Amino acid sequence: MKDSKSKTISRRSFxxxxxxxxxxxxxxxxxxxxxARPDPSGPRRLLILExxxxxxxxxxxxxxxxxxxxxYEEIRRQMALPYGDLLNLENGWAFHPSLQQLALRFxxxxxxVIRNIxxxxxxxxxxxxxxxxxxxxxxxxxxxxxxxxxxWAGRIVESLATTSPIAALSLSTGVSPMLLDxxxxxxxxxxxxxxxxxxxxxxxxFREAMRRMAEDESGLPAALAAARRGLRGASNLSDFxxxxxxxxxEESETARLGQYAANIFNxxxxxxxxxxxxxxxxDTHIRHLxxxxxNLSELDKGITAFFDxxxxxxxxxxxxxxxxxxxRRVEPNGxxxxxxxxMGTDHGTANTLFFVGRRVKGGLYGEDPDLKGLDxxxxxxxxxxxxxxxxxxxxxxxIDPEEIxxxxxTFDAFRPST
Amino acid sequence: xxxxxxxxxLSRTSFYAHTDRVDQIAAMDAxxxxxxxxxxxxxPEIEEINFRNVYQRSEYEDFNDMLTREMRRLLSPASGLxxxxxxxxxxxxxxxxxxxxxxxxxxxxHRLIARHAMGNFRTLIEEFTIDPAILxxxxxxxxxxxDPNENYSREVKELFTLGRGHYTEQDxxxxxxxxxxxxxxxxxxxxxxxxxxxxxxxxxxxxxxxxGSLEYLGETLEFDGSREQHKKIIDRILALxxxxxxxxxxxxxxxxxxxxxxxPVVDEASVARLAALFKAxxxxxxxxxxxxxxxxxxxxxxxxxxxxxxxxxxSIASSLSARLTDFDFETYxxxxxxxPFDPPNVAGWPVTxxxxxxxxxxxxxxxxxxxxxxxxxxxxRNAVIRAISQSSDPVLETLRWTLLTDVSExxxxxxxxxxxxxxxxxxxxxxxxxxxxxxxEFALA
Numbered sequence: 001m002k003d004s005k006s007k008t009i010s011r012r013s014f015x016x017x018x019x020x021x022x023x024x025x026x027x028x029x030x031x032x033x034x035x036a037r038p039d040p041s042g043p044r045r046l047l048i049l050e051x052x053x054x055x056x057x058x059x060x061x062x063x064x065x066x067x068x069x070x071x072y073e074e075i076r077r078q079m080a081l082p083y084g085d086l087l088n089l090e091n092g093w094a095f096h097p098s099l100q101q102l103a104l105r106f107x108x109x110x111x112x113v114i115r116n117i118x119x120x121x122x123x124x125x126x127x128x129x130x131x132x133x134x135x136x137x138x139x140x141x142x143x144x145x146x147x148x149x150x151x152w153a154g155r156i157v158e159s160l161a162t163t164s165p166i167a168a169l170s171l172s173t174g175v176s177p178m179l180l181d182x183x184x185x186x187x188x189x190x191x192x193x194x195x196x197x198x199x200x201x202x203x204x205x206f207r208e209a210m211r212r213m214a215e216d217e218s219g220l221p222a223a224l225a226a227a228r229r230g231l232r233g234a235s236n237l238s239d240f241x242x243x244x245x246x247x248x249x250e251e252s253e254t255a256r257l258g259q260y261a262a263n264i265f266n267x268x269x270x271x272x273x274x275x276x277x278x279x280x281x282x283d284t285h286i287r288h289l290x291x292x293x294x295n296l297s298e299l300d301k302g303i304t305a306f307f308d309x310x311x312x313x314x315x316x317x318x319x320x321x322x323x324x325x326x327x328r329r330v331e332p333n334g335x336x337x338x339x340x341x342x343m344g345t346d347h348g349t350a351n352t353l354f355f356v357g358r359r360v361k362g363g364l365y366g367e368d369p370d371l372k373g374l375d376x377x378x379x380x381x382x383x384x385x386x387x388x389x390x391x392x393x394x395x396x397x398x399i400d401p402e403e404i405x406x407x408x409x410t411f412d413a414f415r416p417s418t
Numbered sequence: 419x420x421x422x423x424x425x426x427x428l429s430r431t432s433f434y435a436h437t438d439r440v441d442q443i444a445a446m447d448a449x450x451x452x453x454x455x456x457x458x459x460x461x462p463e464i465e466e467i468n469f470r471n472v473y474q475r476s477e478y479e480d481f482n483d484m485l486t487r488e489m490r491r492l493l494s495p496a497s498g499l500x501x502x503x504x505x506x507x508x509x510x511x512x513x514x515x516x517x518x519x520x521x522x523x524x525x526x527x528h529r530l531i532a533r534h535a536m537g538n539f540r541t542l543i544e545e546f547t548i549d550p551a552i553l554x555x556x557x558x559x560x561x562x563x564x565d566p567n568e569n570y571s572r573e574v575k576e577l578f579t580l581g582r583g584h585y586t587e588q589d590x591x592x593x594x595x596x597x598x599x600x601x602x603x604x605x606x607x608x609x610x611x612x613x614x615x616x617x618x619x620x621x622x623x624x625x626x627x628x629x630g631s632l633e634y635l636g637e638t639l640e641f642d643g644s645r646e647q648h649k650k651i652i653d654r655i656l657a658l659x660x661x662x663x664x665x666x667x668x669x670x671x672x673x674x675x676x677x678x679x680x681x682p683v684v685d686e687a688s689v690a691r692l693a694a695l696f697k698a699x700x701x702x703x704x705x706x707x708x709x710x711x712x713x714x715x716x717x718x719x720x721x722x723x724x725x726x727x728x729x730x731x732x733s734i735a736s737s738l739s740a741r742l743t744d745f746d747f748e749t750y751x752x753x754x755x756x757x758p759f760d761p762p763n764v765a766g767w768p769v770t771x772x773x774x775x776x777x778x779x780x781x782x783x784x785x786x787x788x789x790x791x792x793x794x795x796x797x798x799r800n801a802v803i804r805a806i807s808q809s810s811d812p813v814l815e816t817l818r819w820t821l822l823t824d825v826s827e828x829x830x831x832x833x834x835x836x837x838x839x840x841x842x843x844x845x846x847x848x849x850x851x852x853x854x855x856x857x858x859e860f861a862l863a
Contacts, residue, residue: 173755186780227858233780334565
């Protein structure tokens with residue numbers, strides 16, 4: 001049984017997104033199955049890599065044409081990456097030198113580069129980490145107040161209508177707001193979190209009591225309902241994660257977590273969405289260049305380790321998507337004087353993101369970021385709303401994005417199952 | 419005051435959760451309790467530590483020493499509202515050890531916040547603005563007016579004083595200019611060099627500072643390049659009054675206090691009244707605290723918010739008279755994402771409803787259940803284990819020691835089942851304690 005609160009809300013509530021009236025289907029809707037398209041292939045799965053703090057898209061995918069690079073070099077000054085270090089994509093653009101494996105995947109046409117993503121309406125866009133994170137995670141330009149407290153990934157998970165007790169997992173110290181109030185969402189920091197070392201003499205009785213104390217009831221106050229749901233998730237998780245091996249990489253924490261995520265997907269078909277917030281400092285007001293070089297090499301290792309660990313039959317229907325609440329300011333701030341390694345960059349707007357996997361149609365999507373046509377604060381003007389990224393992912397997962405309040409615009413970035 | 423009220427008052431205003439303290443409070447009426455709690459509270463006494471050279475061992479060892487010291491302090495019977503307030507401010511006015519790096523600077527900032535934890539908010543935020551740890555954490559360090567770093571200028575408004583919607587991007591840029599000129603002096607010239615962290619201090623260079631006039635939050639402010647000019651910025655923030663009688667800074671702080679002490683979902687009318695009082699009292703904190711505890715929603719809010727990890731650990735350790743060394747508290751803090759002095763990001767540990775519910779996630783529940791199993795392993799000589807073993811109603815006795823009132827029928831049934839199933843008295847007591855701590859109600863304040 002689901003949270004009592006959702007039962008009191010009408011099944012379809014009409015909300016406004018960007019001037020359009022769209023239907024938001026609230027959780028626990030018995031009609032939800034009808035919206036899930038028949039799934040001809042295996043279950044589709046998604047790994048979300050969150051680059052919290054605001055990764056710099058401008059130094060992630062760099063103009064490589066001589067004119068494009070000239071403009072980039074002029075505006076980024078000492079913070080421009082040397083031309084000779086860039087990884088040429090042979091389409092007028094290049095990757096940051098840290099993204100070596102991802103560049104190989106791009107050549108194999110398994111990487112979609114989604115550019116200039118943010119909020120097109122300058123009155124809705126802003127430079128606050130936490131406000132922009134809320135918008136992204138809610139999947140709505142006005143945040144959670146417009147989605148009955150449900151996150152965009154949670155709406156996808158609920159629409160999948162699976163019977164799995166854990167359909168979504170945050171590999172983090174708590175369930176992400178993008179999965180807020182979702183019955184089948186749990187959190188774990190490693191397989192050790194799944195282990196509750198209950199002394200043998202009380203083991204069975206203790207587990208049984210945990211399970212019973214966690215049973216849902218209608219009409220519970222919100223905090224108690226949340227505590228019971230946490231206990232239900234804890235019970236399900238202990239059984240499950242005890243059997244999933246941890247990642248083994250000693251060289252990179254992100255690679256270790258990527259392996260762990262792959263092991264979870266490989267184990268059985270319970271978990272369909274994994275949210276992994278990268279534990280890296282993306283908010284580079286100072287020391288931008290060395291920090292981002294490290295961050296992107298971790299990202300590269302994480303994605304590589306994930307796909308290297310996935311079983312081929314699972315990889316066939318699994319994608320990775322990166323997210324970040326905003327990009328960085330086009331011009332560097334004055335930090336560090338002329339020392340390129342000390343220079344920093346403040347909060348920005350439009351950003352560059354990736355979809356990776358065998359089901360991805362490789363290439364460039366969205367408009368070229370215009371480094372000359374900036375807004376009055378010196379920021380890029382977004383040409384697509386972030387909901388279009390989330391809507392594309394929903395469509396990949398087999399869910400009609402419009403039915404879950406993400407709008408109808410998608411990027412045609414996925415192939416049919418092979 | 420009845421026992422349920424005393425439990426609520428104690429669990430919201432103190433980390434120390436021993437049943438004897440409940441009895442002391444229950445013996446008072448509400449006003450006596452408030453006098454004792456608020457009026458008689460002094461600033462927390464945080465001892466000075468002589469960090470001769472932080473690298474005498476490793477900085478992490480020094481950090482863990484500091485953490486242990488603070489946990490011991492919070493677990494002492496003298497711990498009370500003042501310590502609650504100190505950690506309320508730590509959740510809001512953040513500086514993370516992982517970026518500020520030096521334990522000595524983090525500890526110095528801890529002492530600064532402690533001095534003003536129940537004093538005056540204006541003084542607190544003024545001194546905090548030029549504290550070395552925050553200068554490093556939010557990049558005021560080496561910010562120069564001609565091309566300043568925006569980080570602190572934005573977050574002081576968005577997260578520390580006003581909240582979003584009351585300033586423009588131009589205010590962020592202009593504030594950054596006015597706040598420039600500071601750097602943190604006293605670091606060694608090269609790696610490995612010995613130095614004295616006690617002598618590190620914030621310094622101001624007039625030639626890096628802004629001189630002239632700037633538009634800021636709707637007024638023109640004059641700056642002469644003096645080391646006091648950050649106070650003009652704070653003054654203007656606190657004086658901002660977009661509508662007559664509406665002070666966003668007062669509303670912002672009392673909203674956080676309401677969410678922390680009463681309910682994650684605020685009552686707008688209460689917040690407006692509290693904000694008016696905060697402003698009228700010139701940002702003195704004690705009068706607002708008293709009004710909060712007299713608010714009609716205070717006692718009605720039992721079990722309305724999820725306890726955060728620090729509260730769970732301290733509540734278990736103090737109510738069971740357990741030793742800190744019984745718990746692997748460092749691992750616990752890391753796996754729950756609440757490492758004291760090291761918040762995950764500049765938003766600290768927010769007290770909004772979504773942030774609050776996150777503390778009930780499955781991973782937190784497992785961490786709490788694990789603390790319950792620590793209680794299960796307590797020595798049979800432990801006074802609480804003995805009391806529960808010897809009681810004629812071990813379930814009620816367990817609830818008394820764990821300060822659980824009004825548990826749900828489901829939880830009660832499971833405790834009764836366990837009590838009936840187990841014959842051996844001490845084994846029964848230990849099992850009951852572990853189950854009570856794993857129960858959903860224990861997760862709630």
